[in-house]
Amino acid sequence: MIATNQKLGRAFAVFTHLCRRLAHTAAGGHLKPEYDAVIIGAGHNGLIAAAYLQKLGVNTAVLERRHLIGGAAVTEELIPGFKFSRASYLLSLLRPQIYKDLELKKHGLKVYLRNPYSFTPMLEEGIQGKLPRSLLLGTDMAETQQQIAQFSPKDAQAFPKYEMFMNRLAAAIDPLLDSSPVDTTAFQDRSLYQRLKALFTLKPLLQAGLILGTQLPQYYQVITGPITKVLDEWFESEPLKATLATDAVIGAMTSPYTPGSGYVLLHHVMGGLEGKKGAWGYVEGGMGALSHAIAKAAEAHGANIFTEKPVDKVQVNSSRQVQGVVLKDGTEVRSKLVLSNASPQITFLKLAPQEQLPEEFIKRISQLDTQSPVTKINVAVDKLPNFLAAPNVISGQPLPHHQCSIHLNCEDTQVLHQAFEDAIKGIPSRRPMIELCIPSSLDPTLAPPGCHVISLFTQYTPYTMTGGKVWDEQERNMYADRVFDCIEAYAPGFKKSVIGRDILTPPDLERVFGLPGGNIFHGAMSLDQLYFARPLPPYSNYRSPIRGLYLCGSGAHPGGGVMGAAGRNAAQVAFEDFKNL
Template sequence: MAAGGRGLCRATGAPLCPSWRRAHGEARGGLKPAYDAVVIGAGHNGLVAAAYLQRLGVNTAVFERRHVIGGAAITEEIIPGFKFSRASYLLSLLRPQIYTDLELQRHGLRLHLRNPHSFTPMLEASAGSKVPRSLLLGTDMAENQNQIAQFSRKDAQAFPRYEEFMNRLAQAIDPLLDAAPVDVAAFQHGSLWQRFRALSTLKPLLKAGRILGARLPQYYEVLTAPITKVLDQWFESEPLKATLATDAVIGAMTSPRTPGSGYVLLHHVMGGLEGTQGAWGFVQGGMGALSDAIASSATSHGASIFTEKTVAKVQVSSEGRAQGVVLQDGTEVRSRVVLSSASPQATFLKLTPQEWLPKAFVERVSQLDTQSPVTKINVALDRLPDFLAAPNAPGGQPLPHHQCSIHLNCEDTLLLHQAFQDAMDGRPSRRPMIELCIPSSLDPTLAPPGCHVVSIFTQYTPYTLAGGKVWDEQERNAYADTVFDCIEAYAPGFKDSVVGRDILTPPDLERIFGLPGGNIFHCAMSLDQLYFARPVPLHSGYRCPLRGLYLCGSGAHPGGGVMGAAGRNAAHVVLRDLKSTRP
């Protein structure tokens, strides 16, 4: 939603390209009555699944309800002349195999790697005429240590060991991302042959154990303890701890003091781009360009992608097997298998006939934790923000800190916890956690000359407000004004530079992008909803109780983020099943 009010523009909702059909042409030959595979939803995971299936000879069609492909990885021209990555806005977690296998660079994907990558300015009123301090972190470890030493020499010495410790844990988790979880159901209920075949699913887990070795108890603590407890064991300076803690709560309705917040941090440090471990970057042309590259790879091998084709339900044969889908206009499309990149809730509670699903399974899906703290605000500016802690250059050109994730209200982990407590009371945070990115600092094609687009990822905002309030335009604007007041304190003049804004609260994220509760991961990335238990125990291997139906979105293992792993892994499971059932 775009906010109204003085000096603000309303969103047109127009996509970057007029539509998928006009930009790339409707699927060759039009809609056919039958395919080998049908994919529900053209989010990045659905597109990845379709690309892998089609490359390996499975004739695949993708149906997307919106006018634009990409799910949450889209580019839209919300304000005339300004092109936004409207939902997801950074890339790092995309699996390297996908980048290579789908030849995404050949299909137009261009990246702008960021270095440095994190900037945390301070509010130091007592500094007087002095420039307030800030923490700037990047790939240069010596410079990182110099930055940290402003706050603690002890922490500067400890930081390389901490990075090595976390990188080793990320290396251990890495093989788990590219394979289905251990097939517990096969071990419990399968035939002798199925149990033998399921042994292969143990390999990634055993490899992870070998990497962690004797330090497994310490790593176990990282995954299960509050991240504040973990960080307190390493560091003493609050600006460093709070900056690191933001990755432990990003997108999660948790406090840094919540047990298990360490895994969310790990989820955000395990990526890399173009061979650089831990690198994050902006996609040239916005995140929609990534989705376009994946789609181009899929269609180049013959996949069919349809927009504005809403799937109404999954078709089930009399033998209890998925056999296609019915579109909203009544069109029936047959297929041997159906993959859904929609959320587990949409897939199993809305699209699948309930009589074909076990009651206990439906209950577990309906009980999934989908709480979300996120409100995303997209902003058009007529000039760069000018931070007190890092004043702009005379010519107004972007400086290194402008390309970072800029963390505001993150000087102290207590601030993050207090912001969380506000949301637990049913109200938006009075001093929200803010991650601000300026992709046009590296990609000037996104905005008119001299202007910039800004992605503001904020939390905490509850889905349901206390006191009977609802997220109407007045409440949206009031919260956005709070966020802008906070930014103004760090960068005076910010509010005067605003050309327009687009405010997406949790209900807006749910309505527009199909994210349950506004949760960017489809369901929480808590330990009880990961690996064996994602989306629910005994159904974590992409297969579902209904034969021939597979889950391939962020609600499946290994979870959310623009990584594509769920789509790739699900496609391989489908391929194995199709081979075993081929006449």
């Protein structure tokens, strides 16, 4: 049944993608031999960079290797009638200025806000005929405190203070996201004018320091320490601590006990939607609808976007100056600027001419940490999961907890740590951490009536397994079956509801989306690969050793997630250089 539906789905997807591709290529017009700027990759950052450059009068073309735009922010109809956000699946981090500047609502973006936002059912027997307990967190603080009080009245009282504490830290980090990191080289061997100009780049750091004030030492501990140490100082109940800890490890090959995991949590609470800080939501039509809204904004200003145009190499002259790109089919496209939405590894180790890059630079790029714990599983079902801790209603209509990020195997931080330990040994987690989302609970356009699409973001799965095992079809299905068994324990009947599934292990995420090592951030969000050091010092300002070649993707500051800051910031830096050409 599953295999048959998957085959039908693939055939149907090919047809629908063909139609979309033809429509989009027609909108992009014919590829010209020369542009002011060429952008490699139509991920959301590349599209945003194109929109800003074109808006500033820089004639720009975007070249995408796949048959559809969006990078990891795509919607794919893998099974007839079921539309999946195949990779990224939630929206929150997209910078508010980008919403405004690109008029994304005007171009069709619609987002469903989630409230409540987190549901953690317990895997336990109900006591005296009662249901198993669960933890439901939402924007109503009084209701959230009642939920937490089931496990600890003390934690319920502490939670609002914790939220204020973390929100203040997020507010301090906020100004750093919308500008390049401080250019420390500008203070050395430069003219007085250049040094004075560089002083202005210190403004976001000074703003952050003023916001944090005398509490800077406590916040320093949050950013550098393991999240368990931070949460242990605030709370005593494991279900709450483990639920919060998931945001500190999601997408990262780290344990809640790993130093620096606190920043990853911060990265996931610094966003917002519709003016509501920390809010997360589902994009109507899936994440591909966001990418198409950005593309429409770019095209409205005159940018050209082309699919199925894989770039083979970046052309550079003997003076180490960009001259354009060459496509896989040999087509040459000249340009003064090239912005790469690809990862640093693809950009500098595969596309850029190695002889034009310093040996030390090449070595350090090749040594970047790109470990990924993620296997994404997209599932089509004919009914909603029926959790023992929160049974469905007879009508089968979605309940509040169905719109949440549903955390399974997340009742205890030790369970998360053990899942991590398995992967470090080269073994897919025996009890994996699972974040289950049902976007069709709010967006009815994604699935046929009565049916739903489910996103399973699971970890930890190593890229390379022990014992010479490889991620073949058998290993993929064995792991997916293990995940489904876990879900079945919380929601009996889940496995019978499955119509079809799509399994993306770390090597699959690398192959399909160009994510190095399967890493959703293009590289670890560890302190040694952030801000000044993303991707490497002194190249954190989007520039590279090759003049006119820039990074504009998640491998650049401020990192991964559907944020758009790297695309916008890189476009601004590239434009400043363009004016001086």
